[in-house]
Amino acid sequence: MDPFLKVTGIDKSFGAVRALHNVNLLASKGECIAILGENGAGKTTFASVLIGLYQPDNGEIKLGGTPVSVTSPAKVIEHGIGMIHQHFSLVGAMTAEENILIGLPSTKRGAEARARIRQLCSDFDFNVDFDIRVTEMPVGMKQRVEILKALFRDVSILILDEPTSVLAPTEVAPFLKGVRKLVANGCLVFFISHKLDEIREIADRVMVMRHGRVEGVLPVATTPMAQMSALMMGEKPTSETVGMAKAKKVRNDTSSAPDALVVSDVCLIDPSGAEILQDLTLTVKAGEILGIAGIDGNGQTELSEVITGLRRQTSGAIHLNGTEISSASIASRIADGIGFVPEDRHAEGLVLSLSVEENMAFRSISEDRFMSGGLISRRAIHEIASDAIAAFDIRPSDPKLNASALSGGNQQKVVLAREVARACNLLVVVQPTKGLDIGATEFVQNQIRTVAQSGVGVLYISTELEHVLDISDRVAVMAFGRITGVVDPENTTLQDIGLLMTAAPEEVQ
């Protein structure tokens, strides 16, 4: 007999990027398969091919022995495949029932349908309030409504994309219980995650992906976590490339330097009650580059925002050069010489409709160097920007050009040039090499090294592990809003870091 789901030789490319490379999988009903991998490993692309969002370039998907091609959302429903995305597709102004029945003909929305929803709820022990609108629901309940929506349409395959990342810690256990019930009822569940502890709790098998390939499909019960993490991180880079990278690097001895930044016991709880940062403590010494490694969405962005004042921590303290700045405004932290290269240069770091020279100035326009006689000096802005454009080799070199006319790499240089010029005590950079080519990456890295050598403490946050290891004097690994370990980039393996990045809390302590 054919297996329930048979995926053979799936390839998918986006331009020159091979997102999926010869993916094969056999799966049967009543099974939970976890899909594990780093960012960009191809997890979500694989799921998108399954639900027909992308058409594969090669390969075949067979369902119950017959080849299927899923080309539209309607067909997906027909085949009984459902996917719960990280961002829910619910109508906020409607109740749970209205959301579940949306899109169905009115004949199928009667009392019978309502009774069936209630029945599904009690079958799976889902706690859903049917009297309130979706906007008033906590995140966990919204997620349950999404799952009910899929169940009501009789899905036999349910794909959950990082389902627990939006949940508060207390909501996770009941959620996993619900998923197990689904599996027990014969549903095939794909559970996309990078949290090893959850995978071990919920999944029967784990499919490890890396760079678009399946590195292995292993039974969870008999595979040690370290092996999963090793597969996910891949081979260590060859000693040759490591040697080259390290040869360029001048590590600063900062052991006796004063502390530039001290973050102590910082907690951040978002309005839905999720703990984004938990008792986070770290120190950056003057002249030191502290790297923060971790998988995207583990609180790194929020940490940078708490340090720079864009978010206010729920508790804990932040000191800059020994002075407490825990409740200082953004403007005063800017004045204190904290440079910040934010993750999203388009939405935050730049004003695309302003010229390059105005972008070089806008974050501290009232600084003396941009002013003359109490008014903004357009000439000073022009001159300062022209110098920076020359120093950073920004192209095209016209300071009057709109920032939107520059390429991503050059835009990043504008942000960096501005923040480097301002940062005299601390520089916080988030994903500074995202989307940059090798040359631009190297340039950005060198600029950051130069800043550190001038005695500025640097917090370097990135999900690109090779870059973090390459540039940092010390590397702190972040997972679930906590620092799970601090390592010396010279004497550590990618596997160790991978374990720290995914490790369950009890394994860390």
Added chain:
Amino acid sequence: MNRFTMQRRIATALLLALSVGGVLILLDGHNPFEAYKVLFLESFLNYWGFSNTLVKASPMLLAGLAVIIPMRAGVFNIGGEGQIYIGGLFGAVFALAIPDLPGLLGVPLIFIAAAAGGAFWAAIPAYLKAYRGTNEVIVTLLMNFIAIHIVSYAVAGPLLAEGAPYPYSEEVSDAYRLPILMPQSDTHAGFVFGLGMTIILYFWLRFTPSGFQLDLVGRNVRAAAYAGVDQKKTIIRAMLIGGSLAGMAGAIEVIGLKYRLFHLFSDGYGYDGIVVAFLAALNPIVAPLTALFLAGLSAGAGTMQRAIGVDSSVIEVVEGLVVVFVAAALVTPRTTSKSILKLLAKNLRLRRQTQRQKKEA
């Protein structure tokens, strides 16, 4: 969309509006070139016509600035009309309550009182927007009607002049009247005052940190926050400035033109201000030109009808077309622009309504 594309698109929109209007004039059996020539000559090159244009352009300019400044901070103030009314009311009450000051002291104080009135009226939607997240478009719009009725009540009740056949207040004293610039005409110094405001605001936006930061909030809220700019305070500041400007337009109508506070005294100038602002691509320095253009259209319409028999309602159509085409020119795939389109259409309806109300009254 950068400012250059915006200006080019707006110029195209204007040309299109005039072309479609030309076709209508043609259908009416007249030569459109002749009609537009008369319109232009009458509004701008004829002494009385130009005087009339300037009189209309004064409140339009201030009302336009009252839209531009909040819009530069990302807030859509369509409450100019209400702010004009409350400004006029405050100015008139001050002028009538303290009638004996010398003009050089009294007039600035009347302007300050009117600005305070307009700012007060704008402060309510500003607070609701900044601290409660309420949509400023709806609040400013609805507050227009409240303001119009408050003024109607005031001039029909406590401020009603003795023996008045129509709801209006007593006259303000001679010392408070704005000087007449063109002898024998109604042309008061209002437009010059508006030009002064234009220059101040232009320099403020360009050369002061607070003006620059206001602009930043409108361009990119997140980048502004990242630069340490307090969005809430900026919204309030922008709306207070907008309200003050519209309020002063009200004062100009009272002490420049009518010398009394009249029932329904503003002829939809608050809504004209929206057109002035968008025609100027939100650049204050261009606003005097667009205000003159719009005022010229409406001032010349009547003469054009008398001179060559083109129905003056054609010009109302052209004004409407300007709104529609400019709105279309500003549409980008983003929803904000779509809502601007809707709003401008609504603005057109409202203006009609105000005019109808006025006729009925």
